[in-house]
Amino acid sequence: MRTAPTILHLDMDAFFASAEQASKPSLRGKAVVVGGLGPRGVVSTCSYEARVFGVHSAMPMAQARRLAPNAAYLVPRFGLYRQISEQVMGLLRELSPLVEPLSLDEAFVDLEAGGTAWDEASALLAGKRLRDDIRAVTGLTGSVGLAACKMLAKIASEQAKPDGLVLIEPGTERALLAPMPVRILPGVGPATGDHLRRGGINTVGEIAEAGEDELVRLLGKAHGLALYAMALAHDERPVVAERDTKSVSVEDTYDVDIHDRVRVRMEVQRLADRCVQRLRGAQLSGRTIVLKVRRYDFSTLTRSETLRGPTDDPAVVREAAARLLEAVDTTGGVRLLGVGVTGLADYTQEDLFAQAQAQAQAEAEAQAAADGEPEGLGAEPVAAEEAVEEPEPVVERQWRAGHDVRHVEFGHGWVQGSGLGRVTVRFETPDSAPGRVKTFRVDDPGLEGAEPLPLVAPPVGEGLRRSPRP
Ligand code: DCP
Ligand code: MG
Numbered sequence: 070m071r072t073a074p075t076i077l078h079l080d081m082d083a084f085f086a087s088a089e090q091a092s093k094p095s096l097r098g099k100a101v102v103v104g105g106l107g108p109r110g111v112v113s114t115c116s117y118e119a120r121v122f123g124v125h126s127a128m129p130m131a132q133a134r135r136l137a138p139n140a141a142y143l144v145p146r147f148g149l150y151r152q153i154s155e156q157v158m159g160l161l162r163e164l165s166p167l168v169e170p171l172s173l174d175e176a177f178v179d180l181e182a183g184g185t186a187w188d189e190a191s192a193l194l195a196g197k198r199l200r201d202d203i204r205a206v207t208g209l210t211g212s213v214g215l216a217a218c219k220m221l222a223k224i225a226s227e228q229a230k231p232d233g234l235v236l237i238e239p240g241t242e243r244a245l246l247a248p249m250p251v252r253i254l255p256g257v258g259p260a261t262g263d264h265l266r267r268g269g270i271n272t273v274g275e276i277a278e279a280g281e282d283e284l285v286r287l288l289g290k291a292h293g294l295a296l297y298a299m300a301l302a303h304d305e306r307p308v309v310a311e312r313d314t315k316s317v318s319v320e321d322t323y324d325v326d327i328h329d330r331v332r333v334r335m336e337v338q339r340l341a342d343r344c345v346q347r348l349r350g351a352q353l354s355g356r357t358i359v360l361k362v363r364r365y366d367f368s369t370l371t372r373s374e375t376l377r378g379p380t381d382d383p384a385v386v387r388e389a390a391a392r393l394l395e396a397v398d399t400t401g402g403v404r405l406l407g408v409g410v411t412g413l414a415d416y417t418q419e420d421l422f423a424q425a426q427a428q429a430q431a432e433a434e435a436q437a438a439a440d441g442e443p444e445g446l447g448a449e450p451v452a453a454e455e456a457v458e459e460p461e462p463v464v465e466r467q468w469r470a471g472h473d474v475r476h477v478e479f480g481h482g483w484v485q486g487s488g489l490g491r492v493t494v495r496f497e498t499p500d501s502a503p504g505r506v507k508t509f510r511v512d513d514p515g516l517e518g519a520e521p522l523p524l525v526a527p528p529v530g531e532g533l534r535r536s537p538r539p
Contacts, residue, residue: 070239070302070303070305073186073188073192074217074237074239076177076181077178077179077180077195077196077213078176078213078219078222079157079161079199080211080223081174081175081210081212082117083116083231084174085150087210088150088153088209089101089143089471090116091209092149093497094498094501094502096116097503099116099141100140101143102137102141103471104130106144110129111128112126112130112133113126115137115140117231124137124140130142143471149521154174157207158176160199164178164185164195164199165178165179165185167179169310180192180195193234208499209524212230212233213225213235214226214228214236215234215237217239217242218302218305218306219304220255220302224237225237248273250271254296261288273300274300276300280297285297316355316409317347317348317409318347319340319347320340321405321406327402327404328399328401328402333399337390340406341391343408344410345386345410348381348413353410355380355381356380356411357373357411357412359408359410359411360390360394360397361407362399364399365402366401367404369405370397372397373411374389379412386408471484473521473522474518474519475518476494481497481522482495491509491510493507494507494509498522499524
């Protein structure tokens with residue numbers, strides 16, 4: 070393990086709810102709950118003001134309403150959150166090429182690999198600057214943990230919440246972990262936690278005391294050894310750059326084994342095309358092409374080829390897949406074929422028209438996936454987080470709580486609520502004072518839907534608000 074606290078973990082504070090508060094001045098300092106508002110809706114997250122009442126992520130919305138009846142209830146606006154996430158991830162990539170996002174609002178960064186930090190003082194400085202920059206660029210706060218390994222960097226950012234920074238000095242890890250509940254360790258969910266408790270182990274220190282053999286006896290070899298190592302603060306997991314471990318892929322299983330070599334080739338071409346469609350839909354490109362073949366006897370082979378640079382060109386993927394197939398013996402027949410692309414990179418598309426098309430494609434793919442199209446080779450579902458957004462009751466479909474609107478006379482605002490043929494709008498913008506509320510008929514011709522406004526007005530001179538670099 071490294072000797073300097075140069076692994077950084079960032080986690081934005083109450084992410085969706087903070088974005089809503091930044092967007093809507095009247096909600097700042099108030100209880101805000103974001104999630105599905107339909108009958109089976111669950112809480113995505115809530116502001117710290119709402120957490121005081123016991124509301125938390127994944128709680129049924131009905132329960133949240135009982136606990137915090139006066140909170141503002143809003144549906145998520147994923148487009149806005151994704152934009153903010155991209156800004157934040159951009160700032161992280163300025164620190165190091167080794168950035169490992171875990172979700173829209175959370176990532177590890179290897180500061181040492183980026184040459185940004187090499188000891189405690191430089192790591193602390195980088196962490197402080199990052200927090201300032203995030204605030205300047207997005208208007209939101211994020212908490213930062215710094216430590217010599219991933220596990221502790223994440224624990225540190227948890228301790229730093231909200232709006233703080235915690236650095237764990239190398240050498241102090243075991244003492245720090247010892248009194249903590251076992252659930253703090255990665256890989257300890259409710260089931261493992263219960264299991265350990267029945268074995269008389271409640272804290273991380275007790276895992277260390279129990280010893281390796283006892284852990285293996287309780288949890289089996291792989292899990293036991295891994296957990297014992299974590300309890301001793303041994304965590305050598307590297308920060309893995311974005312998407313390196315993920316893939317986009319498609320596969321088909323055939324009812325009848327395919328014997329005809331020409332037909333096999335055709336199927337592989339078809340799968341390559343579908344894979345590229347999916348890749349483009351997710352606005353990605355990748356360097357490694359993977360072919361998967363399951364033969365008549367269930368023996369399964371994967372073959373891969375890594376290109377010089379990332380591609381999303383159907384011809385390139387088709388050719389690579391065909392080359393890989395040439396090296397595979399299919400006499401006897403195949404029952405499954407798959408084509409995948411890994412080593413993914415963000416795909417930047419200048420052409421707005423193509424971008425719109427890619428978006429439509431991603432939506433179609435997500436729809437197809439939802440309709441039960443088979444997913445292959447552990448494919449990442451495109452826009453999975455969209456699934457949280459559920460259909461609203463009919464009256465609210467047009468005027469969804471929390472979404473932006475524009476009125477010809479009163480300007481920009483957001484839907485505070487609707488029902489009984491009326492819609493209530495609060496007219497305010499991210500940089501205005503808290504605004505006034507007005508009620509309209511749902512079919513008011515002066516009212517229309519609008520795009521979210523940026524939370525921070527774009528700087529006049531680029532970088533003016535960012536912290537100075539030496
Ligand atoms: N999220 C979700 N459903 C969950 C958990 C989270 O939709 N069950 C979404 C909403 C969160 C975002 O992911 O805003 C980030 O999740 P976090 O766990 O980081 O929670 P928050 O950022 O909201 O709060 P915290 O300050 O505790 O990090
Ligand atoms: Mg968070």
